[in-house]
Amino acid sequence: MQLSLRIGIGRMTWVHAISILLFLVMSAPALVAAEGKRIAFVVGVGIYDNLAADKQLKNAVNDAEGVSRKLDEIDFKVVPVIxxxxxxxxxxxxxTLKMLGPEDTFVLYYSGHGVQIRGQNYLLPRDVPPIRYDRRELLEDESIRLNKLLEDLSAEEQPHPKYSVVILDACRDDPFVPPEYKKSINRSTGLTRVESPRGTFVLYSAASNRTALDRLGSSDPVKYSVFTRALLPLIGRRDLSIQELTSELKEEVYRLARSAGHEQVPAYYENILGRFCLAGCAAKTDKGTVGFKEDLIATVQPSLHREITGKDGTPMLLIPAGEFWMGVPDLPEWKNIGAYGRHRVYLGAYYMDKFEVTVTKYAMFLRTTNRVQPLHWDQVSLNKHGNLPVVGVNWNDAEAYCLWVKKRIPTEEEWEKAARGTDERIYPWGNNEPTSQLANFGKEIAETFDYHPLLPVGSHPAGQSPYGIQDLAGNVMEWTANERVRGGSWRDKKHVLLSSAVTGGGDPTNGTDDHGFRCAQDAPK
Structure with a gap:
């Protein structure tokens, strides 16, 4: 540590100067230590002793070595495990666990085979034995359980890192599935979703129950997997939070996979408070915020338009950069409602669709892409239902649509800020209880769904959010980037379920008659 000390000799004695110098020198190690260490556990498994030649992974070790080099460049101590x-x-x-302290940042990267068994994810080591598919539960004792690794990183009986980033390029097809099972519609593929402990960010190379490509065909000259070749250039970006990095990564992976006729979109599950950047965040310049309670007019960057039109023709409204309070206070009335604890979140500027994606717009997507139709699509009449929000779409459908129009699904943080603004309101319109003039909710459930409970998008302008976003409460629940749903729906009778802070789980592979979505996109830098 280089120290520079300028002392006016006429005003200070040498004794004072030396005392100050000694104090600074003695304090320096403590200041450095407070920043914490950066440690990475990087695993690549390309050789499997008991698997057939076509189940070996050509790029897995290359992936691990490439990631190790990039992490070393941003001052991580890398533990390579090949x-x-x-x-x-x-x-x-x-x-490695013994090396970790409470202020440290830790990365676990794994490239290799991974499977799900009975709702749990397992990483396969080199010496995994040959096991029949109908006895695959035996793999549980021969593999490495992902949840056990996450538990190790959050165990109270030992120091655990402040931030843990778990990156799994392990969503290849199950190597134990025999050919006759390959086309089974009931067969689980890839990895299943996971709950992230506090301070943890888990990134999959493909969405849950979907598979990832090791390469773009047999003649692919690139030595990295599709996911990792897109990840490597982003690792050193200090201008990107981990969520922003993932957003760019998802678009590039989707583009590459589509070129090979495959659909692959990375997914993440996170529980990180505040802004965290893998390479350390670059200092942010003043974006003109007026105190912490952001003024919705004064904070708009002059170069950004308040409203733009998305590539699908949907109007999109600006959500200005700044902090907001996410979640709810630790009070009895907020217990057990499915909301995060109250914490500050900083978000850069972004745009959000003013309305949910409609049946008409989704029909255009289906015609262009030949994607499988969502639930209840056989009942659709474009003349009758065209301006209703599309329902029956699963998370993968929503993600595919948003990427198709050069957008993305909003994160939970983005969705909540768009709904609540910065004054911690309960609902998009404020703190008054919901009424039929503010939201579509409390409808009766018929024996068969016929689109009757839904209302056209934009039917409740009085219920819009502080930024002018409509229908964020009721009508349909909306998918967010980490596969959770927000906003309540037409069927919810309890007012609290329409609260903008409530978050609910959803099966990303299933669509229901009250699940829809809208898209977001980053504002220009």
Whole structure:
């Protein structure tokens, strides 16, 4: 640490100067230590001793080596683990855990085969034995359970890192599935979703229950998997939060996979408070915020339009950069409602669709892409239902549509800020209880769904959010980027379920008659 000390000799004695110098020098190690260490556990498994030749992974070790180099460039101490047997993996893992402290940043990267068994994810070591598909539960004892690794990183009985980033390029097809099972519609593929402990960000190379490509065909000259080749250039970006990095990554992976006739979109699950950047965040310039309670007019950057038109013709409204309070206070009335605890979140400027995606717009997407029709589509009449929000779409459908129009699904943080603004209101319109003039809710459930409970988008202008976004409460629940739904729907009778802070889980592979979505996109820098 280089220190420079300028002292006016006429005003200070040498004794004072030396005392100050000694104090600064002695304090320096403590200041450095407070920043915490950066440690990475990087695994690549391309050789499997007991799997057939076509189940070996050509790029997995290259992936791990490429990620190791990039992390080393941003000052991570890298623990490389190449083609480990299970005992070797476990030994090195526990040695690494002992290195971690409460202020540290930790990265676990894994490239190799991964499978899901009975709702749990398992990473396969080199020496995983050959096991029949109908006895695959035996793999549980021969593999590495992902949830156990996450538990190790959050266990109270030992120091655990402040931030943990788990990156899994492990969503390849299950290597134990025999050919006759390949086309089974009931077969689970890839990895299943996971709950992230506090301070943890989990990134999959493909959405849950979807598969990732190791390469773009047999003649692909690039030595990295599709996911990792898109990830490597982003690792050192100090201008991107981990969520922003993932947004750029998803678009590039989707583009590459589509060129090979495959659909692959990375997914993430996170529980990180505040702004976190993998390479360390660059200092932010003043964006003109007026105190913490952002003034919705004064904070707009002069170069950004308040409203733009998306590529699908949907008007999109600006959500200005700044902080807001997300979640709810720790008070009895907010217990057990499915909301996050109250915490500050900073978001850069972005645009959000003013309305939910309609049946008409989704029909155009289906005609262009030949995608499988969503639930209840056989009942659709464009003349009758065209301006209703599309329903029956699962998370993968929503993600595919948003990427098709050069947008993305909003994160939970973006959705909540768009709904609540910065004054911690309960509903998009304020704190008054919902009424039929503010939202579409409390409808009766018929034996068969016929679109009757839905209302056209924009039917409740009085219920719009502080930024002018409409229908964020009621009508349909909306998918967010981490596969959770927000906003309540036409069927909800309890007012609290329409609260903008309430978050609910959803199966990303299933659509229902009250699930829809809207899209977002980053504002120009």
């Amino acid at each position: 083609n480990p047997r299970r005992s070797e993996f476990n030994a090195k893992w526990h040695d």
